[in-house]
Amino acid sequence: xxxxxxxxxxxxxxxxxxxxxxxxxxxxxxxxxxxxxxxxxxxxxxxxxxxxxxxxxxxxxxxxxxxxxxxxxxxxxxxxxxxxxxxxxxxxxxxxxxxxxxxxxxxxxxxxxxxxxxxxxxxxxxxxxxxxxxxxxxxxxxxxxxxxxxxxxxxxxxxxxxxxxxxxxxxxxxxxxxxxxxxxxxxxxxxxxxxxxxxxxxxxxxxxxxxxxxxxxxxxxxxxxxxxxxxxxxxxxxxxxxxxxxxxxxxxxxxxxxxxxxxxxxxxxxxxxxxxxxxxxxxxxxxxxxxxxxxxxxxxxxxxxxxxxxxxxxxxxxxxxxxxxxxxxxxxxxxxxxxxxxxxxxxxxxxxxxxxxxxxxxxxxxxxxxxxx
Numbered sequence: 001x002x003x004x005x006x007x008x009x010x011x012x013x014x015x016x017x018x019x020x021x022x023x024x025x026x027x028x029x030x031x032x033x034x035x036x037x038x039x040x041x042x043x044x045x046x047x048x049x050x051x052x053x054x055x056x057x058x059x060x061x062x063x064x065x066x067x068x069x070x071x072x073x074x075x076x077x078x079x080x081x082x083x084x085x086x087x088x089x090x091x092x093x094x095x096x097x098x099x100x101x102x103x104x105x106x107x108x109x110x111x112x113x114x115x116x117x118x119x120x121x122x123x124x125x126x127x128x129x130x131x132x133x134x135x136x137x138x139x140x141x142x143x144x145x146x147x148x149x150x151x152x153x154x155x156x157x158x159x160x161x162x163x164x165x166x167x168x169x170x171x172x173x174x175x176x177x178x179x180x181x182x183x184x185x186x187x188x189x190x191x192x193x194x195x196x197x198x199x200x201x202x203x204x205x206x207x208x209x210x211x212x213x214x215x216x217x218x219x220x221x222x223x224x225x226x227x228x229x230x231x232x233x234x235x236x237x238x239x240x241x242x243x244x245x246x247x248x249x250x251x252x253x254x255x256x257x258x259x260x261x262x263x264x265x266x267x268x269x270x271x272x273x274x275x276x277x278x279x280x281x282x283x284x285x286x287x288x289x290x291x292x293x294x295x296x297x298x299x300x301x302x303x304x305x306x307x308x309x310x311x312x313x314x315x316x317x318x319x320x321x322x323x324x325x326x327x328x329x330x331x332x333x334x335x336x337x338x339x340x341x342x343x344x345x346x347x348x349x350x351x352x353x354x355x356x357x358x359x360x361x362x363x364x365x366x367x368x369x370x371x372x373x
Contacts, residue, residue: 069326075242085293102270182252182284193262193275196304206329212239237294239311246320263299
């Protein structure tokens with residue numbers, strides 16, 4: 001019996017050892033399964049590295065949005081005078097002019113045209129009334145048979161000629177001032193008409209571009225659009241991007257169009273210039289006073305002709321230079337800084353080869369000049 005028990009015990013121990021040996025390989029996959037679970041945090045750790053650029057965006061975005069040179073309308077913050085540069089309820093006459101040509105035109109209109117027109121209108125009205133009273137049938141039963149009056153005929157021919165000559169001389173001077181070529185130090189603004197908005201380019205300041213669309217009212221805006229506020233300007237005249245120009249500096253205005261004929265008009269500048277596809281029109285003006293001035297497209301250009309306004313903000317030359325820099329542009333004559341100044345290193349001394357090449361330049365140019373002669 002003892003031998004049988006011993007054999008059974010040995011067999012049981014052997015089976016246990018075999019089961020333990022078989023169980024050991026099954027435990028091996030458990031470790032790899034647990035390792036990826038532990039490795040999951042390593043994937044999360046990689047997220048901060050991937051999130052680093054996104055974290056950098058808030059660091060730079062506020063700098064652009066809080067830049068005083070780039071307000072919500074893309075221009076330096078400036079209060080709008082409700083009586084300058086826009087229509088005024090109850091006001092008569094022309095808008096207040098802020099250019100030399102505009103002041104000349106306003107004087108011509110107010111102190112020459114209006115008095116002459118008023119005098120002629122009153123004179124004609126008086127003559128009509130006098131003829132109706134003096135030569136009516138009851139007061140003049142026997143009609144006069146006078147057919148010619150030499151003095152009267154000379155007067156009613158000569159006086160209008162003198163009046164027209166008196167109006168023509170200042171009118172020609174005003175027309176010449178409106179299309180006077182811009183001087184060399186002028187800043188170029190290129191206005192491009194589109195159906196139905198304006199885009200602007202600054203060729204003399206790095207060629208950056210500004211696109212201006214009309215701001216809608218609060219009940220008309222769609223998702224993601226900004227509604228007009230009182231700070232932006234009057235209804236149908238405020239734009240989401242303003243044109244910024246310096247005061248006291250000649251402006252060369254060039255107009256063209258991408259589709260149909262438009263017209264760029266600012267009443268306070270005495271400017272109205274057609275924008276024609278395939279053609280460049282040019283004029284010049286100088287703004288005298290800082291402020292915000294509004295205009296419209298004054299050429300019938302389609303269904304939304306009345307919804308492409310113009311907003312110009314005139315600032316000092318110093319502020320204009322800062323705005324151009326904030327827009328990524330450059331001022332004329334502002335050369336790029338030399339590389340040693342940027343890197344902080346000293347300029348390298350010229351080598352013998354550089355000296356020889358520099359000495360050879362005059363001789364080469366002289367030989368070319370003599371050959372050309």
